Amino acid sequence: MFKKKRIAILTGGGDCPGINAVIRAVAKKAMLEHGAEVVGIEDGYDGLVKGRWRKLEYNDVSGILTLGGTILGTSNAANPYRYPVKKGRRMEFQDLSRTAIANVERLDVDCLVCIGGDGTMHISSDLFQDGVPVVGIPKTIDNDLLGTDTTFGFDSAVTIATEGIDRLHSTAQSHHRVMIVEVMGRNAGWIALHSGVAGGGDIILIPEIPYDGDIVAAKVKDRNRHGKRFSIVVVAEGARPKGGDVVVRRIVKDSTDPIRLGGIGFVVGAQIERISGIETRTVVMGHLQRGGPPTPCDRVLATKLGTRAVELIEKGDFGYMVAVKGNGLSKSRLEDVARGQRTVRPSDPLIAAARSVGTSFGDQR
Numbered sequence: 001m002f003k004k005k006r007i008a009i010l011t012g013g014g015d016c017p018g019i020n021a022v023i024r025a026v027a028k029k030a031m032l033e034h035g036a037e038v039v040g041i042e043d044g045y046d047g048l049v050k051g052r053w054r055k056l057e058y059n060d061v062s063g064i065l066t067l068g069g070t071i072l073g074t075s076n077a078a079n080p081y082r083y084p085v086k087k088g089r090r091m092e093f094q095d096l097s098r099t100a101i102a103n104v105e106r107l108d109v110d111c112l113v114c115i116g117g118d119g120t121m122h123i124s125s126d127l128f129q130d131g132v133p134v135v136g137i138p139k140t141i142d143n144d145l146l147g148t149d150t151t152f153g154f155d156s157a158v159t160i161a162t163e164g165i166d167r168l169h170s171t172a173q174s175h176h177r178v179m180i181v182e183v184m185g186r187n188a189g190w191i192a193l194h195s196g197v198a199g200g201g202d203i204i205l206i207p208e209i210p211y212d213g214d215i216v217a218a219k220v221k222d223r224n225r226h227g228k229r230f231s232i233v234v235v236a237e238g239a240r241p242k243g244g245d246v247v248v249r250r251i252v253k254d255s256t257d258p259i260r261l262g263g264i265g266f267v268v269g270a271q272i273e274r275i276s277g278i279e280t281r282t283v284v285m286g287h288l289q290r291g292g293p294p295t296p297c298d299r300v301l302a303t304k305l306g307t308r309a310v311e312l313i314e315k316g317d318f319g320y321m322v323a324v325k326g327n328g329l330s331k332s333r334l335e336d337v338a339r340g341q342r343t344v345r346p347s348d349p350l351i352a353a354a355r356s357v358g359t360s361f362g363d364q365r
């Protein structure tokens with residue numbers, strides 16, 4: 001299916017460790033095995049709408065395996081179907097999908113490879129419905145994409161968050177404090193659950209299990225009574241109390257997903273300190289979780305996913321996202337991926353395992 005011997009790659013949504021490793025895998029396989037030309041679209045769908053791209057030479061994609069971020073740049077605002085345009089002080093949204101599709105035609109490629117999260121896959125699915133040959137590759141630290149068991153970037157984020165938790169143990173133990181660690185993840189608790197278990201968090205609060213502040217404080221007091229004069233609480237940014245709501249940090253008006261969560265760690269911290277009387281501090285891991293080199297696991301996954309994407313192009317299997325299923329690779333239809341987000345099931349075996357070792361989710365006494 002490499003008739004034109006030319007493919008284009010774009011990266012959309014938030015950056016995350018492993019994107020460059022995927023770009024490298026796709027481009028090297030396409031160049032080395034098919035003699036294909038590879039074009040990099042700049043800043044995600046923004047570059048597709050505005051016609052900004054550049055040819056990638058072999059040397060551009062060599063030496064980037066371990067590099068954080070994306071050499072192509074990205075945007076989480078530019079949706080061609082709802083493109084933000086400033087009209088004076090107002091923001092207006094216009095359908096510029098025809099322009100984007102015309103640009104794909106101008107590019108004259110076998111396939112447009114879209115590396116991104118749910119927003120990017122949603123747009124890829126729409127472009128495919130409109131006739132663009134697309135293959136998607138799942139990227140997000142949040143691990144919340146439907147149609148795949150995991151995404152590259154997640155392992156790196158969990159590793160960084162776990163290191164943060166490990167380091168915070170020192171102050172928690174020395175000063176007999178409660179240390180709260182707020183981690184990212186949007187509406188999914190994957191990062192909090194995995195880093196919380198890996199870092200031995202005493203309490204883990206995730207969006208999928210609304211918590212009770214009194215139960216959280218009681219757990220801290222109980223630990224104190226039993227001689228554990230510190231506690232580590234890992235809070236997902238999307239966590240919320242029973243009957244309450246999430247804490248919104250900011251609204252990014254031109255974004256495809258305007259709500260930015262954050263701040264719940266401070267709310268939980270204040271409540272614990274008030275009820276338990278134990279000094280409590282909050283640390284927000286923030287974008288540290290998205291930066292720097294990918295873990296070995298993510299480098300391997302990125303290489304597998306990137307090269308598998310080229311295999312889909314070889315077969316003409318467009319409209320799919322390459323995916324992880326069990327121990328192997330698979331593919332999912334983009335329209336199925338675009339249907340929603342994959343959150344943690346409260347029946348997830350890792351939750352049961354964490355409860356078995358005494359971890360509280362703030363929901364049961």
Ligand code: F6P
Pocket residue numbers: 014076117140141142184185186237260261290
């Ligand atoms: O989707 C990745 C992510 O890092 C989320 O975990 C977080 O909620 C969001 O992006 C932050 O977005 P921004 O970089 O726009 O603040």
